[in-house]
Amino acid sequence: MIVADLVQYVVTGLLVGGVYALMSIGLALIFGVMRVVNFAQGDFMMLGMYLTYWLAIGYGVDPLLGALLTIPPFFVLGLVVHRLLLVHVTGRGDPQREMDAQLILTLGLSLIITNAVTMLLSPEPRGIKTAYATQAFVVGPILVNQARSYAFAMALLLAVVVYVFLTRTDLGKALRAAADDPEAAGYQAIDVRTMHGVAFGIGIALVAAAGGLLATYYPIEPTVAVNFIVLMFVAVVLGGLGSIPGAFIGGIVIGLVQSLTLLVLPFQLQNVGVFVAFLLVLYLRPQGLFGQRVRTV
């Protein structure tokens, strides 16, 4: 019986971890290419949840499809935010001062988005009711929530698409080249500023889609970002800053640790396990699980 319990927690953790992984990939991509720590990442996730909610309530769009539909508009939103705001604090001079400016900008953006949504849409939590949210697949003694299973499958699919894009297409390789060495990328006719815009657009689109998937089983409210932004940061650091596969594994690990923590600690303390694991990894392997070398910013 204890084994069945353990398997149950592992499965639940894996499923949740898949969605964390998708969120974290977006953050890692932005950091990897732009060297910008985007504190507003969680707020774009929240906006993705609301867009999915709006599509579901207003037009009867299934949230799993709605999550996919958030991708194009959020990609464009990312391009616009980069062009209007981030371009002024990236690649222009003293990196130390730029880092301060980036921090203030993305943190400010986060506050503005949270508060604007609270004002416009009320702080009241909402949820999308789907038939599968309360259903479970029964596998022997294990119950597997259907909403989480579908969300996991979609997250995995999107992560694979991103991986193929980054490793098989010219644009994807150019993004990685710009992350590796912006100056040398410029010499290959790769416009680094354009790459920043594309990376930010994709990063925002992925976290919005992850938000849409999350909305199939998680309540939607303006302050939901705070519950996830820290998890994303931990996943990205765990995986090795800027590493996409690392962020993916980091996300899965966090889902697992969060879930397994419930075996020994009450629900309210589930993130304690995450932070203990985080500190352990930082202590034993400071470059992260997949970080190969130290990169100075």
Next chain:
Amino acid sequence: MSAMLKVSGLGVSYGGLHALADVSLDVGDGEFVTIVGPNGAGKTTLLKAISGAVRVGSGHIEFRGRDVGALSPARRAALGIAHVPEGRRVFPSLTVLDNLELGSYRAAARSRRAESLEAVLALFPVLGSRAKQLAGSLSGGEQQMLALGRGLMAQPDLLLLDEPSQGLGPRIVEHIFETIAEIRRRRRLTILLVEQRVVEALELADRGYVLETGRVVLAGGRDALLADRKVQNVYLGGESR
């Protein structure tokens, strides 16, 4: 001979220090020109100014009759300037093949990628056998070949080479210089080479400039420069770097 590159009155300063002052030079279509000079003379800065990585304080840079001074590095590369930078600067986390393919990222070269790749792999067979390896795992000499190959993949009109011999053993250096000579023979490519190895560089080139503390102090044809007493005393006699 029409001018491929024409630099006039170029000045660059870093935080009040003049790295380059009033530098003028030109490279004709199909010409092989070298810039030699001691460490810190501003040779690398000059190449970076030409390819756009360094902000120019004064002067003009014309490429094929067009003023490119205000264009981004990517735009200049798109026009046909390929810069093989100092320290090789391959993309370490990408494979050798990916590095080469990104060399032909510019639209004009992309359609000819397959034939460029074939030519580059014929020139550097070792890159073919390492195609799937990460560029960061190559030896210094192999990385230099990769950087050169990546530059050639752009099918450039003008190839800028910055210290291709830096940090390499004598046999590899010889191989690199031989390859540059071969590239030159095969394609009549216009090349601007920056080197600290004065003799080797001058022997390859048609013409040369001597740069010292940010200024052109001497210019002339290969033989005139090799015979010049100052060059002989300072660079050829002083081989014991």
